[in-house]
Amino acid sequence: METIVALNCSEPAACPSPNASIWQDILAQAVTGELMAAMNYTALSTICDDPEEVAEALEHAQGEHGHAAAFAAEGRKLGVDVPSNINAKYWKRIREAFMRCIAEHDFIACLIIQEIMLESFAVASYTRVGKAGPGSLGATFAAIAAEEQEHIGHALDILRAERAKDPQRFDDKVYRLHLDVMTTLTEMVAKECRHGQCDLCHSSCVKPSLSEVGLTTVELRGASLQHYLKSLDALGLPGEVTLQWVMQLPV
Amino acid sequence: MGHAIAGIAGQAQETGVDFALIGHQESWRAAADVVRVLRGPGRAPVPDEDIREIFPWIPPRAVCRVEVSSTTGAKARGLYIDSFIPPDRLDGAYLYDNIGCVRAAAACAINASAGIVSLGGFSSILIEGNFDLLPERRTTVFTTGNTLTVGFIVQGIRKMCAQEGRDLCRSTLLIVGATGDVGSGCARCLAPFVRRTILCARNCGRLCALAAELEADGANTEIATSLEQLPLRADIVICAASLPSPSLLLGRISPEGVICDAGYPKNLHPNSDMPGARIFFGGLGQITSGLSFTPDFSGILNRHPFPDVAHGCLLEGMALALEQRFEPFSQGRGSITPEHVKAMEAIAARHGIHLAPLYNAEGPLEGAVGTPPQPESVGCKRSRAPNENDDRKFGAPGSVPGDWPAIAEA
Numbered sequence: 001m002e003t004i005v006a007l008n009c010s011e012p013a014a015c016p017s018p019n020a021s022i023w024q025d026i027l028a029q030a031v032t033g034e035l036m037a038a039m040n041y042t043a044l045s046t047i048c049d050d051p052e053e054v055a056e057a058l059e060h061a062q063g064e065h066g067h068a069a070a071f072a073a074e075g076r077k078l079g080v081d082v083p084s085n086i087n088a089k090y091w092k093r094i095r096e097a098f099m100r101c102i103a104e105h106d107f108i109a110c111l112i113i114q115e116i117m118l119e120s121f122a123v124a125s126y127t128r129v130g131k132a133g134p135g136s137l138g139a140t141f142a143a144i145a146a147e148e149q150e151h152i153g154h155a156l157d158i159l160r161a162e163r164a165k166d167p168q169r170f171d172d173k174v175y176r177l178h179l180d181v182m183t184t185l186t187e188m189v190a191k192e193c194r195h196g197q198c199d200l201c202h203s204s205c206v207k208p209s210l211s212e213v214g215l216t217t218v219e220l221r222g223a224s225l226q227h228y229l230k231s232l233d234a235l236g237l238p239g240e241v242t243l244q245w246v247m248q249l250p251v
Numbered sequence: 252m253g254h255a256i257a258g259i260a261g262q263a264q265e266t267g268v269d270f271a272l273i274g275h276q277e278s279w280r281a282a283a284d285v286v287r288v289l290r291g292p293g294r295a296p297v298p299d300e301d302i303r304e305i306f307p308w309i310p311p312r313a314v315c316r317v318e319v320s321s322t323t324g325a326k327a328r329g330l331y332i333d334s335f336i337p338p339d340r341l342d343g344a345y346l347y348d349n350i351g352c353v354r355a356a357a358a359c360a361i362n363a364s365a366g367i368v369s370l371g372g373f374s375s376i377l378i379e380g381n382f383d384l385l386p387e388r389r390t391t392v393f394t395t396g397n398t399l400t401v402g403f404i405v406q407g408i409r410k411m412c413a414q415e416g417r418d419l420c421r422s423t424l425l426i427v428g429a430t431g432d433v434g435s436g437c438a439r440c441l442a443p444f445v446r447r448t449i450l451c452a453r454n455c456g457r458l459c460a461l462a463a464e465l466e467a468d469g470a471n472t473e474i475a476t477s478l479e480q481l482p483l484r485a486d487i488v489i490c491a492a493s494l495p496s497p498s499l500l501l502g503r504i505s506p507e508g509v510i511c512d513a514g515y516p517k518n519l520h521p522n523s524d525m526p527g528a529r530i531f532f533g534g535l536g537q538i539t540s541g542l543s544f545t546p547d548f549s550g551i552l553n554r555h556p557f558p559d560v561a562h563g564c565l566l567e568g569m570a571l572a573l574e575q576r577f578e579p580f581s582q583g584r585g586s587i588t589p590e591h592v593k594a595m596e597a598i599a600a601r602h603g604i605h606l607a608p609l610y611n612a613e614g615p616l617e618g619a620v621g622t623p624p625q626p627e628s629v630g631c632k633r634s635r636a637p638n639e640n641d642d643r644k645f646g647a648p649g650s651v652p653g654d655w656p657a658i659a660e661a
Contacts, residue, residue, distance in 0.1 A: 191301075222308030229310050239312030239359060240330070244546070247289035251301050 022213050023137065024080040025206035026129060027071050030141075032084040032091050032200060033122060034068035037061075037114065039086065039095070043102045044110050060151065067144050074137045088199035090188040094118070097180045108162050112174055115155030116231045117181045121189070123148045124227035125220045132214035156234050163236055171237055178245050182228070186249040189221040225249075270329035270572035271360035271391075272317065272565045273353065274371035274552070275336040277516040282306055282338060284551045285314065291546075309335040311356035313363065315548050319569045320540040322603030327572035330363055331544070331552055332356045334374060341373055341495035341516070350384060353377050357393070358386045366577040369396040369568025372515040375432075376493045382582060394571065396564025398581040398595040400534040401436035403563040404489060404513050405592065406606040407533040408441065411509050414609075414617070415529055417486065425449040425485035427478065427499065428492030430457035433513065433534070436587030437489050442470035449485055451475045452492075461585075478502050487511075489533070490518035497521055504528065512611075515562060521612070531609040531616055536566045539603035556615050560607040570599040 041061035048054045068084070075082035086095060094113075101109035123145050130142030163170040188198065193205050207217050225246055232242040276282040283302050290297065297305070313330040320326050334352040341349070353374045360368045368391060370378055375395035378384055385393060412419050422445050428434040429450035442448040442465045450458050450465075450472055458474040465472050473482045481503045488510040490499055499518040501510070504525060511533035512519045519530065535555065542559040544552065553561050561569075571580055580595060581587065599605070609616040 218304045222305065225305075226308045226310055229312070233310070233312070239310075240314055240316070243309070243312055243314065244289050244291070247286060248291060248294060251295070251297050251305075 019213050020078045020080050021202065022206055022209050023078055023133070024075060024082060025201045026210075026213075026215075027075045027080075027082040028084060028200045028202070029198075030071045030126070030129075031068045031075075031082050032086055032088060033118070034064045034071065035084050036086050036091055036095055037118065037122075038064035038068065040098050040110070040114050040118075043099065044107070044114070047102055047105045047107055047110070063147070067147070070140050070144065074140050077136065083200070083202070085199055089196070090184050090198055091200075093184045094181055097177070097184075101177075108159065108170075109173060109177055111155050111159060112177050113181050115152055116159070116174075116235070117177070117185065117228065119148050119152050119155075120228040120231050121185055121224040123152065124223040125189075128215060128219055128223050152231060156231070159235055167236070171241070174232070174235075174237065175245065182245075182249060186221065186225070189217055189224060190250065191217045191221075267364040267366070268316075268329050269327040269366050270317075270568045271313075271363060271365035271368045272329060272331045272371060272568060273334060273356045273360065273368060273374045274331065274565065275334045275341075275352075275373060276338050277372065278338050279303065281551070281554060284554075285333070285548070288546060288548055288551055289314070303337070306335060307337045307340070309333075311335055311352050312359055315552070316545040317569075318541075318543045318545075319538055319573065320542075321573045321601075322540050323573075323601065325573050325602070327569060329569065329572065330360070330365065331548070332359045336373065338516070339496075346377075349373065350377050354384060354386060361386055361388055361391045364389070365391050367391070367568050367571050368393045369565045370394070371396065371562060371565050373493065375564060382579075390577075392577055392579045393582070394567055394579050395432060395581040396562075396567035397432045397436060398587050398591050399536065399567035399570065399599055400433055400513070400563035401440060401587050402592045402596045402599070403536050403606050404433070404437050404491070404511055404533040405440045406596075407511055407531060407535075407609060408487060408489065408509065410606065411511070411529060411531055411609060411616075412487070415507075415509060417509060419444050419487075421446055422486040423447045423449065423483050425451060425481065425488045425504075427451045427488065427490045427501075427518065428514075430454055430461055430585070431491060431493065432581075432584045432587060434489070434491040435461055435585045436592065437491060438465060439587065440589045440592055441489075442472065443468060445470075445487070447471045447473065447483065449473045449475060449481060449483060451478060451481070453477075457585075490514055492518050494518050499523075501525065517612075529616075530611045532611055534563045535560050535607040536563050536599065536604050537561075537607040538566070538569070539605065555607065556610050557608050566599060566604050567595060570595070570602055570604050573602040574598050 038061045041057045041064060045054045045057035048057055072082045098110060098113050101113065126141045126145035130138050130145055132138065133141050192207065197205065210216055229242055229246055233239055276285060279299065279302065283299060286297050286302050311332060311334045314333045315331050317329040317331050318326060334356040336349050336352050357368065370393060375397060382393060424441055424445040426434050426438050426448065429438055430452040438448060438450060438461060448465065448470055450462055452458050453476055455476055462472040462474050475481050479502060484503045484505055486505045486508055488501060488504060488508055490510065490512045492499065492514060494514055494516065497517040498520050500520050500523055506527040508528045510528050510530045512530060513533040537557060538559040567580060571577065
């Protein structure tokens, strides 16, 4: 599989660990997600008016790139090369949704996608993987989950202030983005990839094998959607409305 | 579609509701129905297996808006908040998780600036003696709602006895879960009017204390710590135990006994072999001037064969909201007296909230129109009459839920 963004990887270690191929596929999703986040923040910097915001977006981009590198390094420790592919089926759709918001110069929509939707999934799933992953692999996931959580806190302040100006308009926007992005994210963590391969697993789909490393798609999906709902609660969206949104997502 | 949902969002931004009802689903079938309504028409149903997987992850939150109307013309607006405790996780093994769910649900009610909150089903059992476990309440007050539940159980017993031609004062009453808030309230209301009362619960100390209290008022009582040890055959039974699933098998019961199953979830095992017994589901009331849900959860959140029926515990919060009495009417454990019950029944009745028509798992036991209650219309009194001028007692100390009995008391 083609590595789209180089990460200064050194050669993989000689002896792969048991379950290394499962971790390889999990890491491939994480690295791709982080690289896409880095690209998203870089794109976001192009529509920021305030130089401080520009600098902050670029700083975030650098941070996400660092996360991707950290995940790739964990792969090497396991003796596997971790591929990435931001053109993989699901990630590409999410990236396109984000870039539509960039094209519209919609800073708030970009934050909603990146900080509320994508980061909810990242924090919740990394936290779970952090508990299941052995040694430094688990520690890296847990540490990055904690860092991502900090991003969310900062973005929430901006988004809450934006919602306060016109709650109805804000909620309409969140719902529109929810349909666009969350549909894809939930398909990504569905029990089965019903629409074919995700373009990241190195051979067959990794989902049926997750239990071998102490994970399940049920847990990853449940924790991710729970985190997403709580993030929307924190923004002040009515819980009964967001519950309907989530329950209407594909199973 | 998006617009419609956004419209709901707009409504939800109104600050402050009169009441909130905290509940949970008693079966997976009920949980599946909730999911079906939330998904809306035209979407593929969620397989049962997936519902069991999804449900435990849903954070406690409002599910729908509720509006209740009074016969006086008043209306009260509220929220139904589900704690999303999975129906198969009501037992003691999940105690602390479940307390966390109720706390989070309570926080939703507080954030919505609810005037009064009713704690339905296990929510009240988890919290009743431990209101300090709830988040900081600001102006929101909480009631377990158990007083009105007791009122409707007692009314149901009287009505069923009248229908069946049973003489209450010649009957032996068995209360299962007797030392719980609901069970002890029923004992105080009915023990003076029956020949003998058997109090059944696991905690011998509490049983003895309750028996002594009732006997001091002239009642004739027996106690039993298990259903296998009943000293007498009972003619009338109130099942008010907090069981995580319907599992109760009654032993020494008259072949044609009157049995009120007031549990949520139900107490009686579905395969109980009592062919001659007259079983009904107790503690339910009916709102005569209307109850509506947005989105429409009619028949889903209130799964009864009659319209606008709800559990007494939830109706208590609605009645108090209609009455504009935002006070913690029922709190603590074991403090419900006949005087409290009478006062609560009067409040409910003023707003057209009466005993629901009786029914059981097989269907209605009477017509659709409920008869307004006639307290104490049946039976003979054995001790002093309830005095509605007595001081009300709130917030009596309760138990610590860490001591979770196999058969707890509702």
